[in-house]
Structures are given as structure tokens and as C-alpha cells.
Amino acid sequence: MNLKKSIVFSIIIGALCISIAIGLLWFDGGVKEVKQNITFDMGTYTVKVDKGNTNAQLEKDMYLRIHIILDLPSDESLQSIKDHEFILKDMINTYLFEINNSDLKNNFITLKIKEDISLRINRIIHPYMVNNILLKEFLYH
DSSP states (O other), X not given: OHHHHHHHHXXXXXXHHHHHHHHHHHTTTXXXXXXXXXXXXXXXXXXXXXXXXXXXXXXXXXXXXXXXEXXXXXXXXXXXXXXXXXHHHHHHHHHHHHOBHHHXXXXXXXXXXXXXXXXXXXXXXXXXXXXXXXXXXXXXX
């Protein structure tokens, strides 16, 4: 009876060793470096929205509050953003002041804002770039 238990135990240990060896070969035994996202907080912007050509006297003043975070591909992009930070903040403020009430009624306004700001930032920090614009807060009231 002890001989049968030893044989079964040996088979189980052997199968376990083979499984571990195959696993190490399969996964290449190396640890892969995980690339972390680099982000830069551009801050919160609050602007009074232009009423456009509508009945301006009948409408209340509307405000747009937006918090922008940049998703960057590299440390070089981050350094370029830091070097141009005041120019970028001025550009974002200017762009947001150009938005009027009728623009904000568009369903795709967040996408349009993200694309426009991304294009403008990429022009300023060229040859570096921004991967994505993240809107942490988008409030229109």
C-alpha cells in the first residue's frame, strides 16, 4: 500500500514540476515593464459664455467650468508642457471665451473641445504631442 502511495505522490510531484517548467518557458521568465501614463493638470477654468445672437436680454448669464488634464506620451512632452504652461493656459482661456451658448447646445461639444484644445496644444509644443485631453469636470450652468 505504501508503494502505491509513493508512486502516486511521485507522479503528482513530477507533473507539478513539468507544469512549472512549461509555465516559465511560456511566460519567458521575464518581468515586463509597465508604461505609466504621464499626466499634467492644467487646472480649472471658469468662463462666462457668450449669449450669441439670441435674445440676450431674456437669457440669464451662463458659465462654463471645465477642469483639464493632459495625457502625455513622454517625459519630453511633459517638459515642453511645463516650458509653455503660461502660453497654453492663455490659449485655453481664449478658446473657451470664444465658445457661445449655441455651441454648448451641441451634443458633441465635449468631443469638439477636446479635439480643438489638443490640436492647439500640439501646435504650440511641436515636435512633442499630447495623447489625450481628459475633462475631469465639465459644468455648464
